[in-house]
Amino acid sequence: MIHKRKKTQKSFQNKIRNIIYMALDASTLITTLAGEENATLDSRFIRDEDERPNVAYNQFSDEIPIISLKGLLDDDDKRAEICNKMVEACEDWGVFQVVHHGVDDKLISDMTDLATAFFHLPPEEKLRFEMSGGKKGGFFMSSHLQGQPVQNWREVMGYFTYPIEARDYSRWPDKPEGWRDVTEIYSEKLMELAYKLLEVLSEAMGLEKDAFAKACVNMEQRLIVNFYPKCPQPDLTLGLNRHTDPGIISVLLQDQVGGLQVTRDGGKTWITVQPIQGAFVVNLGDHGHYLSNGRFKNADHRAVVNSNSSRLSIATLQYPVAQAVVYPLPIQEGEKAVLDEPITFSKMYMKTMIKEIELPKLNKLAKEQDSLKL
Ligand SMILES: O=C(O)CCC(=O)C(=O)O
Numbered sequence: 067m068i069h070k071r072k073k074t075q076k077s078f079q080n081k082i083r084n085i086i087y088m089a090l091d092a093s094t095l096i097t098t099l100a101g102e103e104n105a106t107l108d109s110r111f112i113r114d115e116d117e118r119p120n121v122a123y124n125q126f127s128d129e130i131p132i133i134s135l136k137g138l139l140d141d142d143d144k145r146a147e148i149c150n151k152m153v154e155a156c157e158d159w160g161v162f163q164v165v166h167h168g169v170d171d172k173l174i175s176d177m178t179d180l181a182t183a184f185f186h187l188p189p190e191e192k193l194r195f196e197m198s199g200g201k202k203g204g205f206f207m208s209s210h211l212q213g214q215p216v217q218n219w220r221e222v223m224g225y226f227t228y229p230i231e232a233r234d235y236s237r238w239p240d241k242p243e244g245w246r247d248v249t250e251i252y253s254e255k256l257m258e259l260a261y262k263l264l265e266v267l268s269e270a271m272g273l274e275k276d277a278f279a280k281a282c283v284n285m286e287q288r289l290i291v292n293f294y295p296k297c298p299q300p301d302l303t304l305g306l307n308r309h310t311d312p313g314i315i316s317v318l319l320q321d322q323v324g325g326l327q328v329t330r331d332g333g334k335t336w337i338t339v340q341p342i343q344g345a346f347v348v349n350l351g352d353h354g355h356y357l358s359n360g361r362f363k364n365a366d367h368r369a370v371v372n373s374n375s376s377r378l379s380i381a382t383l384q385y386p387v388a389q390a391v392v393y394p395l396p397i398q399e400g401e402k403a404v405l406d407e408p409i410t411f412s413k414m415y416m417k418t419m420i421k422e423i424e425l426p427k428l429n430k431l432a433k434e435q436d437s438l439k440l
């Protein structure tokens with residue numbers, strides 16, 4: 067019995083160890099491919115028809131609510147109003163936008179400009195941060211998951227910003243000059259904003275205002291800076307495949323190009339979120355979904371690309387410590403828990419990753435088998 071358990075644990079760990087980053091070289095960078103004359107899309111990026119974009123990157127919807135946080139801290143009526151709007155959005159889409167959020171415009175534009183400049187550096191500068199070999203933080207392409215049957219049309223700089231004592235500055239970009247200092251302030255301001263939002267969401271659930279934060283034990287944070295170069299055949303591919311974010315909430319800054327899409331019917335229909343200068347898009351993640359016992363949706367989203375301009379987005383992922391216990395905070399009488407039993411966040415995350423790796427492979431296999439039967 068003990069022997070069997072050891073074996074199961076081992077194969078789980080092996081699976082996890084395989085989730086590592088691909089080795090990269092300059093010729094394979096998407097910015098390099100995008101710069102080639104008369105480029106057509108390499109077959110690695112071509113998606114099956116049912117996954118391709120069916121709504122344009124710039125056909126914006128007004129269905130995602132835009133919520134002003136003005137008065138949140140000093141006006142009880144306003145706070146109640148904001149709370150109601152957020153709950154409605156979380157129940158409906160798991161997504162809303164916030165304006166008047168207290169993060170300085172200049173900080174936002176500095177962060178955006180420096181991040182954009184990073185992706186225009188020569189390939190060797192970006193490759194100094196490549197992540198093969200299991201490094202924690204740095205530059206990668208397509209997805210953090212290896213072995214996906216189709217690649218995403220994106221380059222990424224991802225680094226861990228909280229907890230502060232665990233920061234590894236050697237994995238933070240050191241160019242363009244000044245980006246590191248700006249990131250420090252940006253990540254602090256976004257952490258403050260995340261706490262404010264989680265207070266409102268806790269109150270909305272009828273809980274103490276620190277309930278969601280407490281469920282994280284200590285809030286951790288990771289920045290995912292996405293760059294989607296112009297794409298020669300954007301209708302055949304995605305910048306980022308359909309997914310939910312694993313953490314409690316994600317706070318996304320996007321430029322004015324457009325490309326973030328959300329679905330609430332399992333991927334049948336999509337809407338494109340309207341970019342708003344200086345606003346943040348807030349997504350509920352899997353952890354937030356479970357804590358609310360499924361009342362709040364975990365935003366089901368993806369990013370599409372286009373052939374007119376490149377696009378930048380900066381996702382600030384807020385999530386709990388690895389050992390935090392994931393289980394619904396409130397379970398109303400007569401209601402069933404969305405989880406069979408409490409699990410740790412790290413286990414929850416690993417399960418999701420394994421599903422994300424296995425599902426596309428299984429889908430591909432099923433499609434191949436179907437075509438053989440015809
Ligand atoms: O680029 C976007 O709009 C989406 C980014 C995103 O979903 C992510 O980084 O998790």
Ligand SMILES: [Fe+2]
Pocket residue numbers: 309310311316367381
């Ligand atoms: Fe995401």
